[in-house]
Amino acid sequence: MPTTVTNHEALQLVVAVHRLVRSLRQAAPARRLQPTQLLVLSELSAHGPMRIGEIAVRALCSQPTATTVVTSLESTGLVRREPDAADGRATIVVLTEVGRETILSLAHGEAELLSERMSELSSEDREHLRSAMPILRHLADPQENK
Structure with missing residues (x-):
């Protein structure tokens, strides 16, 4: 049994995860x-x-990209900027109620579709997926698991 993971194997997982997420987002009837x-x-x-x-760090993007994204989300009413109580020179970004409803709607739509797809798998494959969830969460954000 191999003890190391090859770049090719890692690439295959990246591609599979991207395809899964993209197919869920394209099929889910949400904003x-x-x-x-x-x-x-x-x-x-x-x-x-x-x-x-902090948004840039958490979203794994540059600060200019985070600023552009926040500006676009703000223009659609999904977030708003408020003065930072700890530093009057700075602003914080706050999720609006519309933004909260949007993210919940998207998450529920995608989860519902994934649930349907998972129900078509064998019970053994579903159990493999369940046991892989903590590992995938760890791989997605290794900093939170330290």
Whole structure:
């Protein structure tokens, strides 16, 4: 049994995960958001209001990209900027109620579709997926697991 993972094996997993996520997003009948927009909304939903710099770190993008994404989300009413109580010179980005409803709707739509797809798998394959979830969460965000 191999003890190391080859770059090819890792690439195959990356491609499979991307295809799965893309197919769920394309099939789910919900508001269309760009991947970085969705990631920013998800981070704000999970971690609360934050500065642009922190959004950039959490969304794994540059600060100018985070600023552009926040501006687009703000123009559609999904987020708003507020003065930072800790530093009057800075602003924080807050998820609006519309933004919260949007992220929940997207998540539920995608989860419902994935549930349907998973129900078509064998019970053994479903159990493999269940046991892989903590591992995938760890791979997705190794910093949170330290």
